Amino acid sequence: MSEPIIKVLIVEDDNLIAKRYQMILSKDPQIACVGRAASGYEGTMLAALYRPDIILMDIELEDKQAGMRATSEILAYMPEIKVVMLTVCETDDAVFRAFELGVTNYLLKNMPADAILSAVKDAYYDMPSLHANIAGKITREFKRIKTAEDSLLRNFHILTMLTPTELEVLDLLLKDYNRQEICKMRHVEPSTLKSQVHSILKKFGKDSVQEVTAVLRELHIPEILAQRKGSLPVRQSTE
Template identity: 80%
Template structure:
């Protein structure tokens, strides 16, 4: 264990909450509060000046994302610092973004004093101590991303199995052309188009175009196909 106290910087815009953290840290001889900031900008400056081991960073400071921006700035220039995020309301998106930036933990502001002290020490000694609620959010977000990636790969694989004619028809459907308009553009009969669409549906394993198009749009398939066409055109 280090003979020097763990240096902690508090970045919190509510004076009473900042004071509470200072009192909590002051009661533990292993911890030392080296500064308190009330904005993301001030927190970044004090981090550079005081070189804390740990930063307790409020998410919402001068605006709703100031804490996230300050975290990104601090870790960009001082990656050795450990950042523990503080909030009153943890949303899945904000929690995940904080960890993407490099934060090591995420605490609710109303957590008891011993939980705050434990989180600071765990961060310093690289011990995992995610609150169960936060850990659950991270698992859900990774699961969502994995599901999206799998869906993207799955659907793009099916697209590679389409004939050039079927791909052209699908692209027109994704652009909201009606069946009549597609027949006119491609100079085909309704029966021919119906057969082509049925073939597309069979390959996707779906019963209607409405089950395919919204999913492909959400996965940005039209943009991917457009980029691919552009590259092929250049070549």
């Protein structure tokens, strides 16, 4: 039984690059280039017309996001098509957004011919193999997300250990009130506030208020606290 012919559509606005891909694909008898588009709009139309198995999609076509928009639309209506993104520079944001859209693989345009053919066949057979640079970026991102999740859970646990008074003090600190202002607002002596702040720092395992607020802001906890409490006023800028 003969192997199936893999239908590939090239979406690339640079004529020389598109011809290079056409030449590379033409040398493999298992692959047939069914068309070439020079814009995201044209790529979407040809995808609907030819129903290729694989699309080699440039990110930057008529504008820097055209490839992303075309990919989003194609995969929304034709999810069976596999999209392999092409770019000259694999920035983190572009890589992650592409995979969020559902692309199968992500290649640099200057990859050698065998890597391009392998990417097409791997995508067709649902065995995508990521280039080392891309795989490394994704691994680092998963590690970052896992670290952030652990930090979020840990800090939420600490928040549950704070007394209502400590939570109010922390809320005011997050809104950038200084200690003198907090004493006045809460009608307490500086020594009392100092003791409360010390208790907060001890529970968070930090040496300064700045360390605590920096971590909580990075995790967007002030917004969560605001939704939870909704009673304390937001400090207005005097500038």
